[in-house]
Amino acid sequence: MACDRYMAICKPLHYMTIMRQQVIDHFMCDLIPFLEPTCLDTHTLGALIAAHSGSLCLIIFSMLVASYAVILCSLRTHSSEGHCKALSTCASHIMVVVLFFIPCSYLYLIPVVSxxxxxxxxxxxxxVMPMLNPLIYTFRNEEVKKVMKKLWGQMLKADHK
Known part of the structure; x- marks a missing residue:
């Protein structure tokens, strides 16, 4: 919309030739869908964007995975109770990281095609992901775990009847 308004105000006589009737068919103003209506050759630029964004995404993801590997390796010397508590915390963190980085990697590692x-x-x-975060971290709460176990037990009893 910003580009459309800029053309309408700054170049009103060229507006109809520069801005086509085609609109960006996307939900948010991301760089790749924004490049499609431009008149530029986006093959080289798209490859650079995918390389830059994709490499950053992969570097950050690999750093997070490496940090969790270090944490999990350092847990070997701790008690089993501390080990279980740390694993519970790490599991929810890893789930959130994976659920965020897999779609993110998909979006930024593909070439410039919508x-x-x-x-x-x-x-x-x-x-969806920001709404799932509280739900995922809620499963770490002891009261929620007790209620889930109780519901699970009731469901199993109902299945046996």
């Missing part, structure tokens, strides 16, 4: 699945991945990264 696919229909991109919109779903964008919605997952921007809406």
């Amino acid at each position: 696919l229909p699945i991109d919109k779903a991945m964008t919605v997952f990264c921007t809406l």
Whole structure:
């Protein structure tokens, strides 16, 4: 919309030739869908964007995985209770990291092509994932664990009847 308004105000006589009727078919203003309506050759620029964004995404993900590996290796010397508590904490963190970085890596490692699945991945990264974070971390709460075990037990009893 910003580009559209800029063209309408600054170049009103060229507006109809510069801005086509085609709109950006995406939910958020990400760089790759924004490049599609431009008149530039996006093959080289797209490869640079994918290399830069993808490498940053992979570097950060590998640093996080390495840090969790160090944490888990250092737990060998601790008691079993501390070991279980740390594993519980790390498991929820790792789940959130994986659920965020897999769609993120997909979005930024692909070349400059807009696919229909991109919109779903964008919605997952921007809406679903932030809503899942509290739910994932809630499962670490002892009271929630007790209620879940109770519900699970009731469901198993109902299945046997």
